[in-house]
Amino acid sequence: MKAFRLHNPRTIEEALQLLEPERVSSLKTAVLAGGMDLVTELKEYLAQPDDIVNLKGIEGLSGIEAEPGGGVRIGALCTLARLEEHPVLQRTHAVLTQAAASVASVQIRSQATLGGNLNQRPRCWYYRNEESVCLKKGGTECFSYGGLNKYNAILGGGPSYIVHPSDLAPALLALDASVELVSRKGMRTVKIEKYFTLPSEGDVLRETALEPGEILRSVVIPPQKVWMRSTWLKFKEKSSFDWALSAVALCAVTDGKTIREARVALGGVAPVPWRAKAAEAALANAPMERKSFEAAAEAALRGAEPLSQNAYKIPLTKGLLIRALESLAG
């Protein structure tokens, strides 16, 4: 690990001052929350900042608050354990609490934060290998394309084929949430759908729209329809802690017989949390029966382009979506 200067601001203003692009190069300054990803990156020389701005001493960034009209605001420093255990969210936003509960181990969830989970870096082993200079680290090639790609993207890939590792991201996408980003210039709100950027569209070295000098301050979930029900299903290779091979976040408004509307987001299959709009269209006003669920699953995976070792993700993801829909129907 390279030596660095650690800063412990007490307020968000102090933290933002430390992140000012004119003052420090953003690549040379890192933000620290629970440290569950950043510390690994430091140890493996994937991140080599000169300065680290530790957010944990800042008060008022970890709350879960009801917003007028039924929305919810969650501070970036809220731990995943706190989210998972929240008794009201468990009832009203099951997709989120279930996704939080599916992350890693209880020890990690007690330390890991929402902001850190959304901003964690890819798990692709070419990226994580200190010695490989892949596309994500300024190289010229995504080695997974012609190499070991069992865990990589089947949707939205190219030129990099990472999958986004966050479980919270698809759940928040299905809930149509936004993130609030603060910098010395002020605050901006970005929909989760726009926050994560495809390698073909954004800077291939990054996964989000977070700009130098910005901190993700909170996540805002808009009011949901009264009859909205939601669920999260994740398939892992190991039964202990593991990232998703595939995951489904589903929010649906139903009357018991018909699905009025649905939002479907997939995890573990694309470089961003992947919104399955074709599945949503197939589910709109569809009867709650197996045939509709199968049609939605087909639609969700239409356009998938598996690599040499990950075609299994297609039937796996279809099966997860069908099961998620069945669980809401049951």
Ligand SMILES: Cc1cc2nc3c(=O)[nH]c(=O)nc-3n(C[C@H](O)[C@H](O)[C@H](O)COP(=O)(O)OP(=O)(O)OC[C@H]3O[C@@H](n4cnc5c(N)ncnc54)[C@H](O)[C@@H]3O)c2cc1C
């Ligand atoms: C063994 C293991 C298993 C895991 N399994 C899963 C899993 O199944 N599912 C899953 O989703 N995750 C999994 N993870 C990842 C883990 O959830 C994340 O590492 C964790 O959530 C990161 O949160 P943190 O607060 O520790 O972030 P940190 O490690 O402190 O930060 C992570 C990144 O986010 C940036 N960051 C942090 N907070 C902010 C902020 N407020 N604004 C802007 N940038 C910020 C940091 O600069 C850093 O780049 C696993 C991790 C481990 C070690």
